[in-house]
Amino acid sequence: MADNRLIPAIVFGGLLAVGMIGAGALIGQGVVNARVGDRTVSVRGLAERDVRADLAILPVRFTASGEVLSEVQARIDGDLVIVRRFLAQQGYPADAVTLGRLEVADRRAREYGSQDQGPRFILAQTVIVRTSDVDRVQNTTRALNDLIRQGVVLQDFNGPSYIFTRLNDVRPAMIAEATASARSGAEQFAKDSGVGVGSIREASQGYFEILARDESGDERQTPEKKVRVVTTIRYALR
Secondary structure, three states: HHHHHHHHHHHHHHHHHHHHHHHHHHHHHHHHHHHOOOOOEEEEEEEEEEEOOOOOOEEEEEEEEEEHHHHHHHHHHHHHHHHHHHHHOOOOOOHEEEEEEEEEEEEEOOOOOOOOOOOEEEEEEEEEEEOOOOOHHHHHHHHHEEEEEEEEOOOOOOOEEEEEEOOOHHHHHHHHHHHHHHHHHHHHHHHHHHHOEEEEEEEOOOEEEEEOOOOOOHHOOEEEEEEEEEEEEEEEOO
């Protein structure tokens, strides 16, 4: 009778063991499939393009000083006439030239508290040239000595700013170029690994950078620039 009870137990145990082995095989196969299905490669694609600024901004700031405010103001007004005439001779239309704010400093006022023997009043006026004629601005910068020869005292002259405003014109082609570069990198990796490249799993476009073309100095001070973008793309591997 004990033997009769033992046989069902053995059969049940055998079935349970077979079931566990089968489940283990399925679990193992599932892990393998997950790893195979998750085989990917992440690559970066670079696109660069040399461009030229299409907008130039040239601030011309000049000063006059003295003890009598009205006299200093008269000198500033006279210098303004000289500056406007100079810019007209350089070929700028009137609508390309705007007048900035007039700055007035009383060096003996309480907030300044200067006790030296320098001039009491210092006036500064700025004239701003804004134009798409980048070459003309470069020529004007080299000719500013003419203003100095005429007695205009230039101050804080850091040169013009050159700006590239047509980024949207080059953006689509550069993204396509960076994507093609990334695909090429993925294909080379896949070839070396003996697999194939599948579809894009994930893509991230980096931000566009505008740099000095020679990557030295201040980008805004040179009309020759370089636009760069880097994309990161994850491809499935077959």
